[in-house]
Amino acid sequence: MKLSNYFLPILKETPSEAKIKSHQLMLRSGMIRQSASGIYSWLPLGFKVLKNIENVVREEQNNAGAIELLMPTIQSSEIWKESGRYDDYGKEMLRIQDRHERDLLYGPTNEELITQIFRDNIKSYKNLPLMLYHIQWKFRDEIRPRFGVMRCREFLMKDTYSFDIDQAAAELSYKKMFLSYLKTFEKLELKAIPMKAETGPIGGDLSHEFIILAETGESEVYLDKNILDIETKNLDYSIESVNGIIEKYSKFYSATDEKHNKDDFNQIKKNDQMHTRGIEIGHIFYFGDKYSKSMNALINNNEGKNINPQMGSYGIGVSRLPAAIIEAKYNDEFMKWPLSITPFKVAILNLGKNGDEADQKSLEFYNLLCNLKLEPLLDDTSDSPSSKFKNFDLIGIPFQIIIGSKLKKDEYEFKEIGKDKKILSKDEIINFLKEAYKIDQ
Amino acid sequence: MKLSNYFLPILKETPSEAKIKSHQLMLRSGMIRQSASGIYSWLPLGFKVLKNIENVVREEQNNAGAIELLMPTIQSSEIWKESGRYDDYGKEMLRIQDRHERDLLYGPTNEELITQIFRDNIKSYKNLPLMLYHIQWKFRDEIRPRFGVMRCREFLMKDTYSFDIDQAAAELSYKKMFLSYLKTFEKLELKAIPMKAETGPIGGDLSHEFIILAETGESEVYLDKNILDIETKNLDYSIESVNGIIEKYSKFYSATDEKHNKDDFNQIKKNDQMHTRGIEIGHIFYFGDKYSKSMNALINNNEGKNINPQMGSYGIGVSRLPAAIIEAKYNDEFMKWPLSITPFKVAILNLGKNGDEADQKSLEFYNLLCNLKLEPLLDDTSDSPSSKFKNFDLIGIPFQIIIGSKLKKDEYEFKEIGKDKKILSKDEIINFLKEAYKIDQ
Numbered sequence: 093m094k095l096s097n098y099f100l101p102i103l104k105e106t107p108s109e110a111k112i113k114s115h116q117l118m119l120r121s122g123m124i125r126q127s128a129s130g131i132y133s134w135l136p137l138g139f140k141v142l143k144n145i146e147n148v149v150r151e152e153q154n155n156a157g158a159i160e161l162l163m164p165t166i167q168s169s170e171i172w173k174e175s176g177r178y179d180d181y182g183k184e185m186l187r188i189q190d191r192h193e194r195d196l197l198y199g200p201t202n203e204e205l206i207t208q209i210f211r212d213n214i215k216s217y218k219n220l221p222l223m224l225y226h227i228q229w230k231f232r233d234e235i236r237p238r239f240g241v242m243r244c245r246e247f248l249m250k251d252t253y254s255f256d257i258d259q260a261a262a263e264l265s266y267k268k269m270f271l272s273y274l275k276t277f278e279k280l281e282l283k284a285i286p287m288k289a290e291t292g293p294i295g296g297d298l299s300h301e302f303i304i305l306a307e308t309g310e311s312e313v314y315l316d317k318n319i320l321d322i323e324t325k326n327l328d329y330s331i332e333s334v335n336g337i338i339e340k341y342s343k344f345y346s347a348t349d350e351k352h353n354k355d356d357f358n359q360i361k362k363n364d365q366m367h368t369r370g371i372e373i374g375h376i377f378y379f380g381d382k383y384s385k386s387m388n389a390l391i392n393n394n395e396g397k398n399i400n401p402q403m404g405s406y407g408i409g410v411s412r413l414p415a416a417i418i419e420a421k422y423n424d425e426f427m428k429w430p431l432s433i434t435p436f437k438v439a440i441l442n443l444g445k446n447g448d449e450a451d452q453k454s455l456e457f458y459n460l461l462c463n464l465k466l467e468p469l470l471d472d473t474s475d476s477p478s479s480k481f482k483n484f485d486l487i488g489i490p491f492q493i494i495i496g497s498k499l500k501k502d503e504y505e506f507k508e509i510g511k512d513k514k515i516l517s518k519d520e521i522i523n524f525l526k527e528a529y530k531i532d533q
Numbered sequence: 534m535k536l537s538n539y540f541l542p543i544l545k546e547t548p549s550e551a552k553i554k555s556h557q558l559m560l561r562s563g564m565i566r567q568s569a570s571g572i573y574s575w576l577p578l579g580f581k582v583l584k585n586i587e588n589v590v591r592e593e594q595n596n597a598g599a600i601e602l603l604m605p606t607i608q609s610s611e612i613w614k615e616s617g618r619y620d621d622y623g624k625e626m627l628r629i630q631d632r633h634e635r636d637l638l639y640g641p642t643n644e645e646l647i648t649q650i651f652r653d654n655i656k657s658y659k660n661l662p663l664m665l666y667h668i669q670w671k672f673r674d675e676i677r678p679r680f681g682v683m684r685c686r687e688f689l690m691k692d693t694y695s696f697d698i699d700q701a702a703a704e705l706s707y708k709k710m711f712l713s714y715l716k717t718f719e720k721l722e723l724k725a726i727p728m729k730a731e732t733g734p735i736g737g738d739l740s741h742e743f744i745i746l747a748e749t750g751e752s753e754v755y756l757d758k759n760i761l762d763i764e765t766k767n768l769d770y771s772i773e774s775v776n777g778i779i780e781k782y783s784k785f786y787s788a789t790d791e792k793h794n795k796d797d798f799n800q801i802k803k804n805d806q807m808h809t810r811g812i813e814i815g816h817i818f819y820f821g822d823k824y825s826k827s828m829n830a831l832i833n834n835n836e837g838k839n840i841n842p843q844m845g846s847y848g849i850g851v852s853r854l855p856a857a858i859i860e861a862k863y864n865d866e867f868m869k870w871p872l873s874i875t876p877f878k879v880a881i882l883n884l885g886k887n888g889d890e891a892d893q894k895s896l897e898f899y900n901l902l903c904n905l906k907l908e909p910l911l912d913d914t915s916d917s918p919s920s921k922f923k924n925f926d927l928i929g930i931p932f933q934i935i936i937g938s939k940l941k942k943d944e945y946e947f948k949e950i951g952k953d954k955k956i957l958s959k960d961e962i963i964n965f966l967k968e969a970y971k972i973d974q
Contacts, residue, residue: 099600099663101654125650128609128637133650136665139603159540162580164687165606165670166627166639168569183632186607188639191624191674196569198607198629198639209566209574213542224540224577229606229670233632246605 093436094458095471099136102483112308113422114415115240121427121487123414130237130245137487140435141414142248146227148279148432149250149408156272156329158223158252163205165229169195171204175386186231198231203383203405206253210401211389217257220391220401221265225252227410241415242371243310248411254404257393259380262402266298266378267334269406273302273374274324274337280413281430282420284373285319286338287346291377300338301348302374306419309369312349314357317364319344371416378404427488428509436469437461437529439489441480443496454495457504457518466525468493485509491528493521534877535899536912540577543924553749554863555856556681562868562928564855571678571686578928581876582855583689587668589720589873590691590849597713597770599664599693604646606670610636612645616827625673639672644824644846647694651842652830658698661832661842662706666693668851682856683812684751689852695845698834700821703843707739707819708775710847714743714815715765715778721854722871723861725814726760727779728787732818741779742789743815747860750810753790755798758805760785812857819845868929869950877910878970880930882921884937895936898945898959907966909934926950932969934962 101122110116118124123138134142150160166188172178186198199205206224214222227250237244254265270286277284282304289301303313322340327333345360347353348370357365383389384400393399409416418427429435440458444450454470461468469489471480477496484492494505499515506516506524516524526532542563551557559565564579575583591601607629613619627639640646647665655663668691678685695706711727718725723745730742744754763781768774786801788794789811798806824830825841834840850857859868870876881899885891895911902909910930912921918937925933935946940956947962948954957965967973 096659097598097600099602099654099660099665122654125653127605127646127649128607129635131605131607131609133605133646134603135650135654136600136602139601142603157538159538159577160580161540161577162575162583164568164572164574166569166572166672166687168572186629186631188627188629190627191676194570205568205574208568209576212566213540213563213576218537219540222540231607235632246607 093467093469095469095473098469100487101135102486110240112239112242112419113424114242114308114418117418117422117427117486118240118415124241130234130243132241132244132246137435138414141429141433142411144433144435145280145413146248146250146410149276149410150227152272152276152279153225153250153252155275156223156268158225158272160226161224162226163199163202163209163228165198165231166196167199167205169197171208171387172197175204175207175383177204184232184234186233199228200230200232201405201407202226202228202251203253203403204387207383207387207389207403210255210384211387214255215390215392217391217393220255220257221261222255223252223265223268224255225250225406239415241411244411247409250408250410252406254406255401256403257391257399257401259402262378262380262404264331264334266376266404267337268329269376269404270300271324271327271329271334271337273376273406273408275327276408277302277304277373278324279432280417281432282373282417283320285313285315285346285370286341287313287315287348288351289348289375290350291379297380298378300376301372302376303348303370303372304416304420305368306371306416307369308419309371311370311372312352313347313368313370314349314352315346315366316344316360317366319346371412371419372409373413373416374406374408376404376406378402423510426485426509428490429488431490431528434488434490436489437467438469438491438493438525439484440468440470441477441484441492441494442470442472443477443480443494445474448497450495450497457493457495460518460522461525464522464526465531466522466529491525534910536910536914539910541928542576543927551681553680553683553860554865555683555749555859558859558863558868558927559681559856565682571675571684573682573685573687578876579855582870582874583852585874585876586721586854587689587691587851590717590851591668593713593717593720594666594691594693596716597664597709599666599713601667602665603667604640604643604650604669606639606672607637608640608646610638612649612828613638616645616648616824618645625675627672627674640669641671641673642846642848643667643669643692644694644844645828648824648828648830648844651696651825652828655696656831656833658832658834661696661698662702663696664693664706664709665696666691666847680856682852685852688850691849691851693847695847696842697844698832698840698842700843703819703821703845705772705775707817707845708778709770710817710845711741712765712768712770712775712778714817714847714849716768717849718743718745718814719765720873721858722873723814723858724761726754726756726787726811727782728754728756728789729792730789730816731791732820738821739819741817742813743817744789744811744813745857745861746809747812747857748810749860750812752811752813753793754788754809754811755790755793756787756807757785757801758807760787812853812860813850814854814857815847815849817845817847819843864951867926867950869931870929872931872969875929875931877930878908879910879932879934879966880925881909881911882918882925882933882935883911883913884918884921884935886915889938891936891938898934898936901959901963902966905963905967906972907963907970932966
């Protein structure tokens with residue numbers, strides 16, 4: 093992409109309404125714009141990051157054996173009356189009447205709808221275990237939306253729902269999702285810590301939040317530092333890997349203030365005690381037959397008896413992840429996107445103009461990188477070099493090729509964000525990028 | 534994917550509520566389920582087709598130079614009051630009040646919101662021409678939703694909006710989209726005919742509908758048969774290609790009944806006259822400064838004067854396309870998806886069981902095809918062969934490998950939907966599939 097053809101409205105000043113750095117940075121770098129209170133448009137750069145995150149989440153759901161479908165945003169109130177949650181949900185639920193005065197709502201979550209789909213289509217234990225997921229926009233009418241996409245009203249979630257024949261099978265599904273969350277966040281270069289959690293309006297007995305540490309986080313968290321060193325890289329979704337995964341984490345203390353226990357925390361060695369803040373990026377629940385019973389979803393088990401399947405639900409806040417990643421990674425001077433989700437793989441800063449040597453070199457390198465699927469963003473505008481440097485440190489493309497007039501024919505300035513510049517040849521840069529992005533050609 | 538792990542609820546009977554074949558087939562093949570009047574869930578098979586169509590549409594938008602972003606589903610009423618359309622839209626607009634009694638709405642279209650984004654972020658002619666698009670769910674509160682996803686209430690659209698400095702430039706953008714629509718539908722194996730259209734509530738002077746011929750279509754259409762033979766394959770988005778594209782089609786008569794002119798139609802040779810029905814799958818509009826003026830979007834032109842940009846909008850009904858494709862391609866006995874959007878590339882019908890030779894051969898072939906990214910769906914259930922044959926003709930995967938016990942070690946029955954079976958070796962099948970899907974490895 094050439095910047096002169098792109099839509100990247102960078103702001104020089106930090107908008108006064110933005111109180112935390114992710115909100116400031118997403119506005120300044122032209123990723124998002126508010127269109128109504130707590131409702132955002134994702135401009136091209138932000139949209140690319142969002143889509144890339146969505147794909148990382150999707151890939152690991154598929155690896156875990158979950159199957160993707162798509163439920164609509166607007167739901168009938170009737171299924172919510174069946175489950176008994178229509179009144180519970182209060183003013184956070186956006187309630188709507190259609191032209192025939194039927195009560196609809198904008199889904200804040202999907203336990204009812206997936207249970208209805210299951211109930212109408214699956215009758216036998218032979219179809220279990222089953223994990224279904226979708227990635228869809230939701231709405232919660234927050235009383236005070238704030239912090240940009242971190243606490244907004246219309247937001248993108250990945251929700252998985254598991255259906256199992258009994259509690260033991262359901263716990264296995266729970267553990268698979270537990271592992272898939274750890275792997276997903278690892279791919280996003282985030283250190284997510286699972287913490288025992290309250291179940292809230294979803295219900296059930298077993299629940300974990302996945303939290304990343306960030307000083308601007310909404311929750312206070314307490315943990316034993318050793319929990320940060322647990323490795324999950326080599327685990328797969330076999331029963332052997334998955335069993336024991338929760339126990340691995342349970343060995344070390346970790347809790348949000350809701351679940352915090354002072355006495356237990358004080359048992360930890362002083363040096364290992366950590367008290368900080370965190371951001372919730374995932375939440376998983378096991379709630380047995382809460383919905384399958386109230387909504388009368390029945391399956392025939394292998395003894396010919398009708399029983400209610402055991403269910404769980406598993407959410408990732410996809411549209412809050414760009415903000416969470418910024419909170420975790422932005423160091424107040426520059427931003428560097430994880431390679432798995434960067435909006436462009438490499439930036440070319442053309443410091444030449446009007447067909448001079450630098451200008452020509454830039455265009456040639458750009459065409460080459462396009463052909464190699466190395467997705468470059470070429471700054472071909474007439475902005476000053478200093479403004480180009482500033483803008484590109486802001487938007488966080490991990491690598492920059494800087495092309496001015498001072499260097500020899502096959503010499504280029506190459507910079508990895510946060511590191512020193514080097515002088516490299518074209519081939520060296522291409523080989524470096526191919527290796528970084530694991531592209532073999 | 535193994536069918537035993539998948540969620541594919543096939544119906545044996547045609548549901549009585551479905552009146553047209555696409556609706557019947559999409560329900561029977563487990564692609565969609567209604568969750569409320571005119572609101573559908575996309576089950577895994579339907580979801581895959583929808584996503585694939587989305588990607589074909591996206592690819593050709595990108596080729597035409599349009600840039601993707603994402604606007605939210607829920608909009609503020611204020612911008613609609615600015616443009617003057619808040620009252621015009623009537624009961625088709627889903628109106629909502631939030632907890633603070635602010636008037637919101639579920640976007641039925643996005644001219645206002647994109648104009649607001651443009652107005653707030655773009656000030657100079659240097660940023661033009663600009664084409665922005667998004668693929669997002671919309672809601673129109675149809676009084677009588679019917680025909681499944683063909684005329685529903687929540688639906689997925691691709692909308693592009695063009696911004697240009699003057700009318701001549703705006704017409705060029707219009708022609709680029711005109712061409713991109715022809716190319717998009719060609720990739721979907723659809724013969725779309727552009728027809729001059731009324732502008733309706735969008736407004737403006739110039740508008741074309743893109744219509745495919747189908748007896749069950751909602752519109753009556755009249756055309757000169759010769760229009761079906763126009764070739765667009767070799768056209769690119771250069772000015773030379775794009776200029777003259779509309780003229781090429783204008784040479785031959787084509788009109789919906791709204792714009793039909795009997796006298797003009799009767800000038801056509803009797804043999805070339807065609808009067809049938811069609812389905813609208815795209816609609817494009819040029820409306821000048823209708824929104825940029827009423828909403829006060831201003832750009833500085835190259836003489837330093839503030840002017841209102843010239844705009845157009847361009848829609849494709851993404852979620853009605855699976856139904857439209859079925860109406861155009863299903864021949865009452867079987868379905869065959871276009872290769873560009875098929876939910877799986879090849880089906881394996883395992884007629885063996887419990888580890889017998891056919892069972893083993895099926896699993897081996899399945900693993901091989903997975904490794905080659907030939908995305909197979911393996912029917913490993915205990916259903917009878919006749920029921921497997923019936924189901925797979927219904928769901929429309931273009932190629933089937935049928936593995937029973939009668940054949941020699943390296944012999945397989947291979948069937949392309951709608952053609953006769955052949956006996957082929959493993960390598961012959963793989964080479965055939967690689968060539969069909971243009972996979973080189």
